[in-house]
Amino acid sequence: MTDQTTAVEHDPGATDALLGPDSARFRHDYLEARGLRVAFGGFVAVRDVDLTVAQGDLRFLIGPNGAGKTTLIDAVTGLVPATGSARLGRTELLGRGTHRIARHGVGRTFQTASVFEELTVLQNLDIAAGARRGPLTMLRRRGAVPEAVEQALEVVGLAGLRDTPAGVLAHGQKQWLEIGMLLVQDAHLLFLDEPVAGMTQAEREATGDLLRRIGSQRVVVVVEHDMEFLRAFADSVTVMHQGRVLAEGTVAEVQRDPAVVEVYLGAPAQPGTAATTKEDA
Amino acid sequence: MDTLLPQLFAGLSLGSVLLLAALGLALTFGQMGVINMAHGEFMMAGAYTAFVVQGLLGDPGASLLVALPLGFVVGGVLGLVLEATLVHRMYHRPLDTLLVTWGVALLLQQVARDVFGAPNIDVAAPGWLSGAVTVAGVALPKTRLFILALAVVCVAALAFALRATPLGRRIRAVVQNRDLAEASGISSRGTDRMTFFIGSGLAGVAGVALTLLGSIGPTLGTHYIVDAFLVVVAGGIGQIKGTVVAATALGLMQAFFEYSTTASVAKVLVFVVVIAFLQVRPQGLVTVRTRSLA
Amino acid sequence: MTQRLTALLAPGRTRALAGFALAAVVLFAVAPVLLSPFRLGLLAKFLCLAMVAVGIGLAWGRGGLLTLGQGVYFGLGAYVMAMHLKLADAGPGGVPDFMSLYGTGEVPWWWEPMRSPVATVALVILVPALLAGVLGWAVFTRRVRGAYFAILSQALAAAFAILLVGQQQTTGGTNGLNGFRSFFGYDLADPVNQRMLYLVAAGVLLAMVLVARQLMVSRFGELLVAVRDAEDRVRFLGYDPAVAKTTVYVVAAVMAAVGGALFVPVVGIVSPADVGVVPSIGFLVGVAIGGRATLLGPVLGAIAVSWAQTSISEQFPSGWIYFQGALFVGVVAFLPGGLASLLGRRRRRGRGDAAPAPEEPETTAPPSPVPAGAHTGRTAQGRQP
Numbered sequence: 001m002t003d004q005t006t007a008v009e010h011d012p013g014a015t016d017a018l019l020g021p022d023s024a025r026f027r028h029d030y031l032e033a034r035g036l037r038v039a040f041g042g043f044v045a046v047r048d049v050d051l052t053v054a055q056g057d058l059r060f061l062i063g064p065n066g067a068g069k070t071t072l073i074d075a076v077t078g079l080v081p082a083t084g085s086a087r088l089g090r091t092e093l094l095g096r097g098t099h100r101i102a103r104h105g106v107g108r109t110f111q112t113a114s115v116f117e118e119l120t121v122l123q124n125l126d127i128a129a130g131a132r133r134g135p136l137t138m139l140r141r142r143g144a145v146p147e148a149v150e151q152a153l154e155v156v157g158l159a160g161l162r163d164t165p166a167g168v169l170a171h172g173q174k175q176w177l178e179i180g181m182l183l184v185q186d187a188h189l190l191f192l193d194e195p196v197a198g199m200t201q202a203e204r205e206a207t208g209d210l211l212r213r214i215g216s217q218r219v220v221v222v223v224e225h226d227m228e229f230l231r232a233f234a235d236s237v238t239v240m241h242q243g244r245v246l247a248e249g250t251v252a253e254v255q256r257d258p259a260v261v262e263v264y265l266g267a268p269a270q271p272g273t274a275a276t277t278k279e280d281a
Numbered sequence: 282m283d284t285l286l287p288q289l290f291a292g293l294s295l296g297s298v299l300l301l302a303a304l305g306l307a308l309t310f311g312q313m314g315v316i317n318m319a320h321g322e323f324m325m326a327g328a329y330t331a332f333v334v335q336g337l338l339g340d341p342g343a344s345l346l347v348a349l350p351l352g353f354v355v356g357g358v359l360g361l362v363l364e365a366t367l368v369h370r371m372y373h374r375p376l377d378t379l380l381v382t383w384g385v386a387l388l389l390q391q392v393a394r395d396v397f398g399a400p401n402i403d404v405a406a407p408g409w410l411s412g413a414v415t416v417a418g419v420a421l422p423k424t425r426l427f428i429l430a431l432a433v434v435c436v437a438a439l440a441f442a443l444r445a446t447p448l449g450r451r452i453r454a455v456v457q458n459r460d461l462a463e464a465s466g467i468s469s470r471g472t473d474r475m476t477f478f479i480g481s482g483l484a485g486v487a488g489v490a491l492t493l494l495g496s497i498g499p500t501l502g503t504h505y506i507v508d509a510f511l512v513v514v515a516g517g518i519g520q521i522k523g524t525v526v527a528a529t530a531l532g533l534m535q536a537f538f539e540y541s542t543t544a545s546v547a548k549v550l551v552f553v554v555v556i557a558f559l560q561v562r563p564q565g566l567v568t569v570r571t572r573s574l575a
Numbered sequence: 576m577t578q579r580l581t582a583l584l585a586p587g588r589t590r591a592l593a594g595f596a597l598a599a600v601v602l603f604a605v606a607p608v609l610l611s612p613f614r615l616g617l618l619a620k621f622l623c624l625a626m627v628a629v630g631i632g633l634a635w636g637r638g639g640l641l642t643l644g645q646g647v648y649f650g651l652g653a654y655v656m657a658m659h660l661k662l663a664d665a666g667p668g669g670v671p672d673f674m675s676l677y678g679t680g681e682v683p684w685w686w687e688p689m690r691s692p693v694a695t696v697a698l699v700i701l702v703p704a705l706l707a708g709v710l711g712w713a714v715f716t717r718r719v720r721g722a723y724f725a726i727l728s729q730a731l732a733a734a735f736a737i738l739l740v741g742q743q744q745t746t747g748g749t750n751g752l753n754g755f756r757s758f759f760g761y762d763l764a765d766p767v768n769q770r771m772l773y774l775v776a777a778g779v780l781l782a783m784v785l786v787a788r789q790l791m792v793s794r795f796g797e798l799l800v801a802v803r804d805a806e807d808r809v810r811f812l813g814y815d816p817a818v819a820k821t822t823v824y825v826v827a828a829v830m831a832a833v834g835g836a837l838f839v840p841v842v843g844i845v846s847p848a849d850v851g852v853v854p855s856i857g858f859l860v861g862v863a864i865g866g867r868a869t870l871l872g873p874v875l876g877a878i879a880v881s882w883a884q885t886s887i888s889e890q891f892p893s894g895w896i897y898f899q900g901a902l903f904v905g906v907v908a909f910l911p912g913g914l915a916s917l918l919g920r921r922r923r924r925g926r927g928d929a930a931p932a933p934e935e936p937e938t939t940a941p942p943s944p945v946p947a948g949a950h951t952g953r954t955a956q957g958r959q960p
Contacts (some may be wrong), residue, residue, distance in 0.1 A: 077811065079807075097810075099809075099811075099812075099813050102812055102813035103813040107811065108811060110808075114805060114808045115808075117804065118800055119797060126794070127797060127801050127812065127814075128812050130794060131812055138793065138794050138795040138798065139789070139795050140793055141792050141793055181812065185812055316722050316726075374911070376641045376725060377907050379643075379725060380859060380863065380907045381903060381907045381908045383856055384901065384902065384903025384904040387897075387899055388897060388900035391893055391900065394893065394896075395893060507729055511726065511727075511730050514726050543741055544741065545738050546741065548733075548737045549737070552731065552733075559714070559717060559727075563717040
């Protein structure tokens with residue numbers, strides 16, 4: 001059953017239903033990081049990063065290993081302490097607990113798909129959708145499946161596997177389940193850490209289409225190493241190197257940037273580069 | 282000053298006993314993440330080793346000097362057997378290891394009861410440790426001074442072993458990054474066994490030392506195991522330094538609380554202080570900063 | 576499909592109902608007829624211990640909280656009840672016998688509330704709930720977990736037992752409290768009342784199983800499993816795992832306390848030997864054997880283990896310790912799902928389901944920033960990919 005990755009044809013109708021009509025929301029979210037800095041002991045993993053990502057701008061975050069991409073996400077989602085500022089709209093995110101940041105509408109996926117392996121697909125989504133439930137609802141058995149969960153099952157193409165324990169899903173399916181969890185979580189700011197790693201070409205395209213659709217109505221930041229995927233779907237790109245923002249712009253602009261070319265095409269290594277490869281250990 | 286000095290000494294002495302009991306745990310729990318509830322029973326085995334050696338040799342002085350290294354070997358071998366038969370299967374299930382080793386502890390206690398009898402027994406202290414040294418009007422029993430010195434020696438030896446020997450480097454390498462160490466040609470199995478041997482051996486030494494303080498029995502280990510774990514938790518794992526500081530602090534607290542209340546209330550107060558302390562420093566006194574999301 | 580879904584977390588509704596009815600018939604109709612009054616009394620004692628096991632099954636099996644200190648809550652319930660019985664026996668304004676023997680002959684102020692039966696019943700629940708709530712919240716919000724939590728809970732049990740022993744004049748010291756004559760006005764020596772006590776214990780246990788079942792099949796139960804397996808991931812969804820953990824810890828504490836409160840009139844004594852480190856871990860054997868994550872496993876396991884303890888100790892006094900030690904080693908090392916996992920495995924094979932093995936969750940993996948944890952990849956759970 002794990003071969004059942006054919007459900008790559010997402011249902012656009014379900015996606016729109018889940019995301020809600022944009023005009024009805026009158027929302028224009030944006031992420032605004034200023035002077036963001038993360039230090040581990042003496043090692044500065046992210047230094048003085050300014051980053052603005054608006055809704056409708058599908059942003060890709062790239063950079064060599066150890067550039068600080070994941071650490072940046074960790075900082076904004078409250079996993080590691082950081083200084084500076086990171087705001088979603090008017091809400092300052094830094095200094096809050098992880099679960100409070102999540103409640104303010106920030107969601108993320110992980111490099112290694114992180115789902116609740118012993119719970120079913122449906123249960124995974126139901127939990128993701130339920131952080132605002134009251135105690136009485138929590139203490140009762142789930143009656144009807146929430147509409148958002150039903151729609152998310154369609155969107156990520158896992159409706160047929162709803163009662164399968166998430167632990168036995170194929171790798172790509174787990175990554176979709178995580179994206180589905182982000183959607184039902186009703187996050188306004190979504191970080192996706194290498195969402196298409198290990199996916200087939202068809203799966204990549206389906207995921208890209210889905211991300212593009214989500215990106216039109218949410219603030220989405222994608223960390224990805226796959227340049228082909230990036231060229232196909234990125235609206236804009238931020239390149240990080242050694243904890244700093246090296247370049248920012250459209251794919252074409254960034255590709256022309258001499259500094260980026262130097263970093264990617266192996267110009268002489270700068271001192272200290274070796275120390276920064278901790279990230280992907 | 283009159284009351285401060287005896288309390289200070291009592292606290293340091295208690296701290297040294299705790300340190301001896303906890304030092305091995307700092308290795309097996311702190312470095313390897315294995316919760317060995319039979320650690321106390323390894324101490325008990327060390328204590329009975331001292332009893333048996335004295336029965337064979339007769340002379341308390343000579344038998345103590347023989348029992349200390351022998352206790353190390355007895356504890357170490359027991360640890361080695363435990364690691365090889367059970368613990369190594371369960372490195373990914375630390376809490377289950379706790380329960381399994383507790384079962385082993387029960388078995389060892391009952392074996393001791395069946396072999397040596399349930400009542401407590403005494404091991405004579407050597408003549409050169411009888412009496413006390415008087416410092417500033419306070420009598421400091423020589424046995425307690427000896428244990429204090431023994432604790433210092435054990436800490437120094439362990440610190441040296443970890444820092445300066447090839448084995449120590451291997452242990453630290455495996456602890457920090459098992460996969461990388463394996464890839465660099467270090468046998469993590471062999472290193473695990475050695476770590477467990479040394480940690481359990483230290484329990485044996487602690488057991489021999491405890492015979493100097495009073496009679497010993499099959500349940501000797503259960504009296505120390507909880508406090509020893511508390512010391513390691515409060516000290517923070519992965520660093521011997523934290524264990525030393527925590528043992529001293531807990532010993533001093535116990536002594537001073539005991540002076541102003543009773544022994545039982547002091548025990549509860551120490552527990553409350555540790556909980557409160559963990560509120561401030563959940564990872565214990567000395568922390569190793571890592572980026573891993575454990 | 577939906578049936579399979581519920582079967583994954585708990586037995587299906589009809590099967591559970593049938594099992595529940597069967598248990599009720601056995602406990603209320605069969606056992607009282609077949610067993611001698613002495614054996615029935617023993618069974619009542621086992622039922623009280625099984626109540627502790629229900630709570631441990633929830634906290635440990637579902638929540639991943641290895642609590643080595645349930646003796647504390649068992650003891651709090653037991654001592655509150657025992658204090659009431661001593662005061663009731665002494666009569667209005669009277670002084671319990673042991674106090675005049677060892678102490679000042681005055682009733683300490685904190686004994687006074689237990690003169691009232693209503694207050695006693697309330698305190699049996701409130702005192703442990705409050706302690707577990709405060710401790711749990713303090714510990715869980717600071718993300719003390721896994722082995723650290725286990726060790727702290729064990730230290731709590733040690734401190735509690737030492738405190739009881741130390742307060743000879745007010746708690747009876749090592750002797751504990753004993754020699755009760757009546758239970759809320761009923762003569763405890765009367766066989767009819769002993770049978771009534773058994774029936775009360777059976778009813779309370781069944782009620783607890785129902786509560787546990789509701790918690791397991793509810794959304795809270797699903798969240799609990801999620802917290803157990805990937806606490807940090809849950810946080811990124813906007814939940815505070817400390818809330819779920821504290822809740823289940825309090826529930827387990829109250830269940831243990833009620834078990835303790837009924838244990839006192841049934842057995843006729845409570846002493847520090849019933850509540851310290853050793854009995855606290857002892858509670859876990861039955862749960863481990865029966866199957867920690869199942870509904871009925873902990874109950875049946877606890878009853879079976881208590882029964883084995885009684886019958887083995889009757890014949891070979893030292894045999895029981897060997898047996899208990901061997902059980903811990905054998906079951907936990909080689910059959911972590913308990914006996915229930917054998918049943919489950921057969922049933923699953925029949926249906927061709929995937930195996931939701933109740934292995935030890937990762938949340939319990941090496942205490943937080945263990946350097947050893949550094950080699951686990953960076954995932955929300957820290958689990959090896």
